[in-house]
Amino acid sequence: MARFLVIDDEQGIREVLSDILRDEGHEVLAAEDGIVGLRMLKTEPIDVVFLDVWLPNKGGIEVLQEIKQEYPEIEVIVISGHGNIDMAVRAVKMGAFDFLEKPLGLDRVLTVAGNAYKFEQLRRENTQLKLQGGHQEILGNSPGIAQVRHIIEQAAGTDSRILITGENGTGKELVAREIHQRSRRARRPFIEVNCAAIPDSLIESELFGHEKGAFTSAVGKRRGRFELADGGTLFLDEVADMSMSAQAKVLRAVQEFRFERVGGEESITADVRVIAATNKDIRAEIEAGNFREDLFFRLNVVPIHVPPLRERQDDIELLTDHFLDMFSSQHARPRPRISRPGMQRMREYHWPGNIRELKNMLERITIMAEDVDVGVAEVEASMGSGEDPVEDLLARFEGMTLGEAREQFERELIEKKLQQHDNNISQTAQALGVYPSNLHGKIRKLRIHVGK
Ligand SMILES: Nc1ncnc2c1ncn2[C@@H]1O[C@H](COP(=O)(O)OP(=O)(O)OP(=O)(O)O)[C@@H](O)[C@H]1O
Ligand SMILES: [Mg+2]
Structure with missing residues (x-):
């Protein structure tokens, strides 16, 4: 739930926006001009402001400047009439999140409001992360990592889809975030989906959202990650772990930038750049019939392999x-x-x-x-x-013969058990299930030092 403030001199607009947002469970305050609006911001915690660019008393642009200066963490969505779109564009250049044109369409209002709120939250989180150490750079001078950096530089500015491969912990997510940071989408959301962590039955609604009542637990309408990522980047992590049916839906969304919410008829469009990652050998997954080859070709426009350490x-x-x-x-x-x-x-x-x-x-x-x-x-x-x-x-037994490895293992185990039993031979022998004489023999043979 978010807190919105609507600043507009038209009562009709204040009411429409309040109704739409309250229906979604948000809290909404309203002000009829900029002066009243700014006064409210002083006392009320607000996440997102809807601001008419054309206002009596103080003009919208001036109000925007003041909000951005005083409360840089608040996102502002500008509302413009037909005749003043250029003013709205100017407002966006000055730091407004986006603009809406009158007459207001329900879906567009919800998408923009949702995105602005999500973005504001992410930015708060990021500020938090920065305090804890900041955005991690991709470190390393080895040829392998230099190559990764080179591809990032070439591809980041484009909207090309990217498939990142590499073992666990090699830095795939870091690479995805770096690409987003260096793209023209950097100010928009970076939305992550861990395909392996979401149960098969929920992945579609997670990705595409659902309408109220689409399935038993779908109590309200919900936007999916594709919609939330509108204007930004969608990171499909562990993409090879997605079911075949989800893959078919993703393929269509990626091809046509169009999808439906679960239980919905209406087609929704979103402008999303997709970056995918996997630690699996995706070609082997295709061979085995677990991954769609056509989706692979779609995602693998620019491949980046992150080499193991x-x-x-x-x-x-x-x-x-x-x-x-x-x-x-x-x-x-x-x-x-x-x-x-x-x-x-x-x-x-x-x-x-x-x-x-x-x-x-x-x-x-x-x-x-x-x-x-x-x-x-x-x-x-x-x-x-x-x-x-x-x-x-x-x-640890790399490069040893079987005999050497066995001896090394016995040595380590006996040393550990001796330690646990204060070097008491009969207790240690009992714990290991051998006779004390046998243990003595091993200790001599393996040159184990029994300390006191
Ligand atoms: N080149 C690098 N320089 C600095 N830190 C790095 C680098 N590569 C990875 N890290 C750090 O290592 C950790 C693991 O990286 P990351 O989560 O990106 O790996 P991953 O490939 O996505 O792993 P998994 O397959 O397990 O999801 C992170 O804390 C990341 O910040
Ligand atoms: Mg990862």
């Missing part, structure tokens, strides 16, 4: 420096320094969880490190909390 080892040090700076200031801890061998170990590691894993590990080190100097042992101890524990485990 292990293929850009040269970036590890730079990223590490950045994250250590960030976390030490965020958690008010001394800035850890990673030793040469520790850094070497990080370069050799295969990073199944990619940058997200690196980031988590460095946060852990920043919080847990006993000393600012972090050696290879601590680096290793903080590793292996990637996305796939089995992969992590297997990686």
